[in-house]
Amino acid sequence: MKPPTVPRGRFAPSPTGPLHMGSLVAALGSFLNVRQQDGEWLVRIDDIDTPRNVPQMEQAILLTLEQHALQWDGDVYYSSQHLVDYEQVLRALQAAGQVFPCTCSRREISNHPINNQRQTGDTLIYPGTCRAGVTADKPLRSYRLRVPTSAIEFMDLLQGPQADTLAISVGDFVVKDGQGQHHYQLATVVDDQIQQITEVVRGADLLASTARQIHLQNQLGYRQPKYLHLSLVTDALGIKLSKQHGATAVDNTLAGQNLITALTLLQQQPPDELQHVPPAGIIRWAIEHWNREPLKSFPIATLPTTLPD
Ligand code: GLU
Ligand code: ZN
Numbered sequence: 001m002k003p004p005t006v007p008r009g010r011f012a013p014s015p016t017g018p019l020h021m022g023s024l025v026a027a028l029g030s031f032l033n034v035r036q037q038d039g040e041w042l043v044r045i046d047d048i049d050t051p052r053n054v055p056q057m058e059q060a061i062l063l064t065l066e067q068h069a070l071q072w073d074g075d076v077y078y079s080s081q082h083l084v085d086y087e088q089v090l091r092a093l094q095a096a097g098q099v100f101p102c103t104c105s106r107r108e109i110s111n112h113p114i115n116n117q118r119q120t121g122d123t124l125i126y127p128g129t130c131r132a133g134v135t136a137d138k139p140l141r142s143y144r145l146r147v148p149t150s151a152i153e154f155m156d157l158l159q160g161p162q163a164d165t166l167a168i169s170v171g172d173f174v175v176k177d178g179q180g181q182h183h184y185q186l187a188t189v190v191d192d193q194i195q196q197i198t199e200v201v202r203g204a205d206l207l208a209s210t211a212r213q214i215h216l217q218n219q220l221g222y223r224q225p226k227y228l229h230l231s232l233v234t235d236a237l238g239i240k241l242s243k244q245h246g247a248t249a250v251d252n253t254l255a256g257q258n259l260i261t262a263l264t265l266l267q268q269q270p271p272d273e274l275q276h277v278p279p280a281g282i283i284r285w286a287i288e289h290w291n292r293e294p295l296k297s298f299p300i301a302t303l304p305t306t307l308p309d
Contacts, residue, residue, distance in 0.1 A: 028266065
């Protein structure tokens, strides 16, 4: 793909369920951010987590984007068509001594004293057991990337300055599992590089992944995109909308209404007149008026909303 001469953003849904209001907000936020700069917006189907993929789901997702007038540039990119690229990168990292094989089971890692203070739901920290090598008598469980003891620092355009010491927060993390499946962090970094993405706008649930991705970019000599993590959309009870919690699919027949809700959640104050305007017109208004400043008053995970059920 040619290097972009304009900002280039992307929306990277996993085909594990239909788009819900939270994913529509992420799609719209990344779309408006680049479209206002006359930039390009690409769609990537993040379909490497094969067991969780739902057949035909990518068609449903693309239809929802179309019906909401979120028109993308170029061809849709499928991560599953880039396994060779991930493997090549993995081998290069391994040859450079950055990636090493690991035989630790999940139980061994969670029973390690380093994880004593861990609460349910916290990320397990890898204690570094296999850093110096493994013995042949245990099965291979994963390949891990070494992490530095110094903090990875970066600026998030919405959440402000960030610092994450990966050695403390996660330890050497998995880039490929024992079944041969490459993991999200590696795949996303390679995909963002292949697609030459310059601006990553996505939900704040992925803020915690960003330092891992920047560390990978640094190891690979990739250019770092700008990052903006949007506040998460919660339901009226304060629970993050997610596929796991069965958030309802957006109804394509209510596209205009959905866009107005999404714009309201993005603090864009769409005027009442837009209620009767078709999706393409709402999108035109939104591109023209996009302003991320008001979002700064709404920190992570506090976008309460009462969505129609
Ligand atoms: N596929 C990921 C998700 O749906 C998003 C990946 C990304 O934006 O980096 O949560
Ligand atoms: Zn290990």
